[in-house]
Amino acid sequence: MTHTVKRDRMLVGGFALAVLTMPVWMTPLGAGYPDLLQRFAIYGIFAIGFNILFGLTGYLSFGHAVFLGVGSYAAVWSFKLLSMNVLPAVLCAMGVSGLFALAIGYISLRRSGIYFSILTLAFAQMAYNLAYSVLTPITNGETGLKIERVDPRLIDTWLSGPSTLIPSTNFFGMPMSGYSGFFFCAVLLIAAFYVALRIARSPFGAMLRAIKSNQNRLNYAGVHTRPYALTAFVISGIFAGLAGGLLAATDPLAGAERMQWTASGEVVLMTILGGVGTQLGPFVGAVIIKYAENIFSAFNPQTLHGIFAFLPDPIEDVVVTVTGLFVGNGWQLTLGTLFMLLVIFLPGGVIEGARRLGVLIGRKTAALRGRRSQPLGSALPASGAASE
């Protein structure tokens, strides 16, 4: 037991170190700017939260982006009504999305399997449609919700009088743009990671995994599983709301497109790309997706010609035409292809792949070592095997 505790501590420590030094080691990869790093951290939180539901309980929600969108709206409203400080905004986002998750989860969790997926999808579509149409006074429809100069901002006005220009978001004076914004998100990401790890290691987490492996058996054993699943759903909704609130904090704008089913699909992809049910997987997946999105969508035919210039001209043209489909505006095609390849060949995700690779390398090196040591102790292996 102590061994696991120690390992977990090291895991969190290593994770924190890796996240906080991201501006350093991401720079050579061409991702060392705060805007992208913020997105890594925010979508990392989103995916970690999604993993609490999907990874532990096995319930595949196809409408998780609702909570992201709701969190964004709540945060922007907090900026408009209360203060430009991000603390109330983030708390607001978490609270409101938690309430939404409670309501949606309470109904959706009455069914499992594909019905659960369709129910969550239906709720997401409903929220998306309503945000675009009837709820325009709250969501500002297609334009998206923005902060304006005339907003009341009660706390700010009470503290420092009415402002003359649109203030920017801050955390007690620390601006939310640039690296300070990233570090704010990073600290929350580490906290989210720690909480998720604690949940996974707790008896509650064990119960969630039991739900995944065999819900019927739990029911027969007299355990009422729904409250556990609902709690997981709400926690995961709060994580998504936190991510949505941070999205609004770093760029105070909220639009309904954040709730679209494509956004829900994206977080599913992040989680399975990294590795469902693993601790690091969701964050790794989120970073890979956002990084690849950033890199691939920046390509255009000119850069491609530059890359493949070493090829003979006719081949170069063909290669550029083919790869051109996958980059720039065609980034989604890469995403879809990746999605399929992953589910077909590597359902365990990157973490599982790395583990398999590790095992393979370990076996190879062991085999090599064995072969090298054979001439020395020629008769030993047979007796060694027998004694084992």
Add this chain to the structure above:
Amino acid sequence: MDAVLLQLLNGLDKGGAYALIALGLTLIFGTLGVVNFAHGALFMLGAFCAVTTHKLLTISKSVQDTSITLFDVHKDVPYLQIWWGDIGARIIDYAVPLSVLLAIPMMLLVGVALERGLIRHFYRRTHADQILVTFGLAIVLQEVVKAYFGANPLPTPAPEIVSGSANIGAWIGLGDALSYPWWRLVYFLFSVAVIGMVLAFLRFTTFGMVVRAGMRDRETVGLFGIDIERRFTIVFGIAVVVAGLAGAMYTPILPPDYHMGMEFLVLSFVVVVVGGMGSVGGAVLAGFLLGILQSFASMNEIKDLLPGIDQIIIYLVAIVILLVRPRGLMGRAGVMET
């Protein structure tokens, strides 16, 4: 009375599309046990079969416009019109109905290839995996179409002869207020015909009998020495063709763009769930029912009463049905009820 009847009619064409897609979905689910999230994309592919047909028929040559003599003006005239004159023009006019001839073999090919190449490997995987892989497939299909045809909707006109409105009110003696676009009527009749054909195929042929038996108890059918998997592959092909036909004929109602499939997919899934997973009749019934319900919800009187109801009515119905009657309207007991 007129208004109610009009909404009833308005719901029919959309209901027809829902029913056709849902029919395919539920067939695939009932036979292969696979949840196909790519079915909306296949509907979209069918629509683009119509676009392709229209494009193929109107391959044009630039000729000098003789009606303007002051200066050189060139206009594009389709080859068909140059070769066959009026008959060629007539053929181009009928591009959408003719596209059915292209859509059937194309979609059958796509369907069989998909089943053999991809879906087959997912029979034994979890529903989550099936959903994910077909979801990825949907994105890929969508993006390939987008890369080829562009992102804008491509209007594809219905034949001249059915472009107006039918004066249905006069037919049944209700006055002139009740007019209904001809093509929507055609689409409704078409969908009913296709549904009838599929149902008859399942009901009255030996092949259909084996398939139905396989849906009930696949193992026993296998014990009789029948290669049920091969028949299920064909069923998958048929389901894909049905979705494709639904898409091809829908183009005059809704100009197709690359992401039209997803909206229909979500709705069709809801239709399948309401009708009952794996129930063919339920899917058809629920398709028309929800189509009509949606068109009633978009009446101004109802929208004034309950704002936004037209956007969410179908989902609301689905949620209520799933909670109250989890096996759907006509679902069989024991099929995916948890």
